[in-house]
Amino acid sequence: MKDPKLYGHWPYRGRPKVTWPGGKKMAFxxxxxxxxxxxxxxxxxxxxxxxxxNPDIVNYAYRDHGNRVGNWRLIEAxxxxxxxxxxxxxxxxxxxxxxxxxxxxxLGWEFFSHGAYNTRYIYGMDxxxxxxxLQHAIDTVKAATGQQVRGYxxxxxxxxxxxxxxxxxxxxxxxxxxxxxxxxxPLNVPGSPLVSMPYSLEVNDHYAYxxxxxxxxxxxxxxxxxxxxLLEEGGTSGTVMCIPIHAYxxxxxxxxxxxxxxxxxxxxxxxxIWIARAGDIAEHYLEHHYDEAKAHIANFGGSDDA
Amino acid sequence: xxxxPEFLKYPMRRKGMDHDLYPAANLxxxxxxxxxxxxxxxxxxxxxxxxxxxxxxxxxxxAAGHMATPFPxxxxxxxxxxxxxxxIYRLMDALAKAGVNVTAFxxxxxxxxxxxxxDDIQAAGWEIAALGEDMNAVHYGGLDTALEQxxxxxxxxxxxxxxxxxxxxxxxxxxxxxxTLSLLxxxxxxxxxxxxxxxxxxxxxxxxxxxxxxxxxxxRKCLTALxxxxxxxxxxxxxxxxxxxxxxxxxxxxxxxLALTPYVIGQPxxxxxxxxxxxxxxxxxxxxxxxGSQICTAWQNNTKA
Numbered sequence: 001m002k003d004p005k006l007y008g009h010w011p012y013r014g015r016p017k018v019t020w021p022g023g024k025k026m027a028f029x030x031x032x033x034x035x036x037x038x039x040x041x042x043x044x045x046x047x048x049x050x051x052x053x054n055p056d057i058v059n060y061a062y063r064d065h066g067n068r069v070g071n072w073r074l075i076e077a078x079x080x081x082x083x084x085x086x087x088x089x090x091x092x093x094x095x096x097x098x099x100x101x102x103x104x105x106x107l108g109w110e111f112f113s114h115g116a117y118n119t120r121y122i123y124g125m126d127x128x129x130x131x132x133x134l135q136h137a138i139d140t141v142k143a144a145t146g147q148q149v150r151g152y153x154x155x156x157x158x159x160x161x162x163x164x165x166x167x168x169x170x171x172x173x174x175x176x177x178x179x180x181x182x183x184x185x186p187l188n189v190p191g192s193p194l195v196s197m198p199y200s201l202e203v204n205d206h207y208a209y210x211x212x213x214x215x216x217x218x219x220x221x222x223x224x225x226x227x228x229x230l231l232e233e234g235g236t237s238g239t240v241m242c243i244p245i246h247a248y249x250x251x252x253x254x255x256x257x258x259x260x261x262x263x264x265x266x267x268x269x270x271x272x273i274w275i276a277r278a279g280d281i282a283e284h285y286l287e288h289h290y291d292e293a294k295a296h297i298a299n300f301g302g303s304d305d306a
Numbered sequence: 307x308x309x310x311p312e313f314l315k316y317p318m319r320r321k322g323m324d325h326d327l328y329p330a331a332n333l334x335x336x337x338x339x340x341x342x343x344x345x346x347x348x349x350x351x352x353x354x355x356x357x358x359x360x361x362x363x364x365x366x367x368x369a370a371g372h373m374a375t376p377f378p379x380x381x382x383x384x385x386x387x388x389x390x391x392x393x394i395y396r397l398m399d400a401l402a403k404a405g406v407n408v409t410a411f412x413x414x415x416x417x418x419x420x421x422x423x424x425d426d427i428q429a430a431g432w433e434i435a436a437l438g439e440d441m442n443a444v445h446y447g448g449l450d451t452a453l454e455q456x457x458x459x460x461x462x463x464x465x466x467x468x469x470x471x472x473x474x475x476x477x478x479x480x481x482x483x484x485x486t487l488s489l490l491x492x493x494x495x496x497x498x499x500x501x502x503x504x505x506x507x508x509x510x511x512x513x514x515x516x517x518x519x520x521x522x523x524x525x526r527k528c529l530t531a532l533x534x535x536x537x538x539x540x541x542x543x544x545x546x547x548x549x550x551x552x553x554x555x556x557x558x559x560x561x562x563x564l565a566l567t568p569y570v571i572g573q574p575x576x577x578x579x580x581x582x583x584x585x586x587x588x589x590x591x592x593x594x595x596x597x598g599s600q601i602c603t604a605w606q607n608n609t610k611a
Contacts, residue, residue, distance in 0.1 A: 040324075040325070054447045057482045058521075061501050064503035065502065068330070124307055125307075125308070213533050253546040
């Protein structure tokens with residue numbers, strides 16, 4: 001398999017500065033993953049949805065806790081600190097839990113596509129099938145919320161070599177699928193301009209809790225350090241910080257209190273940061289920085305004929 | 307490369323759940339519950355009394371804590387047995403001293419294997435809830451229904467012979483097949499601890515009441531699977547109690563479930579943390595310590611229309 005050459009090498013040092021609205025140093029966004037995992041999904045030939053045979057009720061219930069309990073706690077906390085979510089949405093949630101989707105839509109949260117279900121993987125699809133799933137997500141969210149989907153994070157991070165170019169073809173403005181940077185940047189695909197949006201695995205609650213075994217307070221401390229460093233550097237470079245979370249993790253009774261601290265911390269720094277939704281960050285970047293970045297990247301060569 | 311078109315169809319996509327086991331619900335829209343003495347939190351402490359056979363099961367999945375090396379895995383077998391010989395007595399002393407009511411999920415194989423332990427569990431006043439026959443007796447999709455029925459019967463009849471009628475049930479490894487719930491209901495089980503999707507009990511369409519098992523704060527998960535420090539484990543539980551207590555002001559009584567595993571928390575270097583944690587919990591004025599069946603009954607009495 002060849003390198004898909006989605007972006008050229010572009011050293012962090014010496015880039016044209018990115019400035020956020022109001023002269024803010026850092027764009028800050030929170031990405032609640034509002035997901036649905038199926039009890040009896042079909043078994044993708046390339047990846048089994050559950051570690052146990054269907055119905056894997058332990059792992060299913062673990063996620064379902066988010067939709068019965070955790071999301072409601074999280075929505076209340078985000079509302080309390082005036083932080084709008086940019087939802088990484090299993091779009092089938094529009095059918096399963098329409099009340100929750102309506103509620104966060106009314107709060108001004110943005111939705112981007114995280115596939116139909118987090119148990120339906122892209123692996124094995126041909127390009128036409130993948131295009132169909134993307135169009136289906138656009139249509140579902142439009143019908144349920146009136147919003148035009150602008151962003152994407154592949155369901156369960158399952159990609160094909162076509163994923164990124166399909167996003168540009170279908171008019172998406174940002175992709176959260178790539179983890180190479182702390183700033184947005186242009187992606188090298190035909191179609192409408194597409195930006196790689198900093199999301200994060202390193203400060204993702206899934207990694208914090210289930211991989212690194214952090215405590216709720218340790219996770220908050222990690223997020224504060226991430227925040228402090230990116231804010232400081234943002235004075236020179238213009239940074240983006242994302243907090244990617246899952247209510248079935250942060251919304252547990254032992255974690256919600258410490259998680260609220262980072263929301264409060266962000267609110268306390270609102271004069272320095274632009275608290276935004278990912279689609280707004282992408283839009284600002286496309287309008288003010290995309291062309292300059294593209295021209296600057298061209299100086300570095302590297303990927304196109306590698 | 308093309309994927310079977312079935313992968314782009316969603317036959318169970320509809321309002322609510324993608325199955326008929328229970329309806330969708332929002333915890334914050336449930337009827338308010340009042341516990342005994344008006345306490346805000348029902349503290350539900352459970353202890354796992356497990357028997358892991360030296361030859362593990364082959365079907366379905368292997369329960370957490372089971373054999374890991376090629377046969378014979380003496381290191382795991384004896385480490386688990388340590389729980390039933392030594393560590394569980396440390397737990398009994400600590401729980402009794404703190405005045406905690408306890409539910410013990412107990413494999414029925416222990417009735418014959420360790421009769422003295424069953425005597426001591428009963429003498430301690432712990433509620434016995436069923437945990438299948440042993441940790442090999444897992445329930446899973448694809449298990450023959452007649453066999454599954456037999457597994458349930460083997461366990462419950464062993465308890466009946468011992469003069470015990472467990473009201474509660476946890477499946478070994480908490481696995482279920484598509485029909486486990488209805489089989490358990492037919493067998494007379496009143497509540498299960500297999501479902502971890504809520505902070506309060508809820509009704510199944512055709513099955514026992516689901517009690518809120520909290521695996522995220524289990525000693526086994528936190529201290530062994532995730533390798534957390536013992537202080538961090540207990541701080542999380544106190545943090546949960548604080549949040550649940552606050553929620554209770556608005557939404558009614560809550561449940562704090564604490565799952566204990568003797569071979570984990572009953573180690574000499576860890577028992578101090580359990581003693582300290584129990585002391586912190588039991589000296590609060592917002593806690594009612596109760597068994598699973600007591601909590602389940604109180605919840606039913608509160609939520610009956």
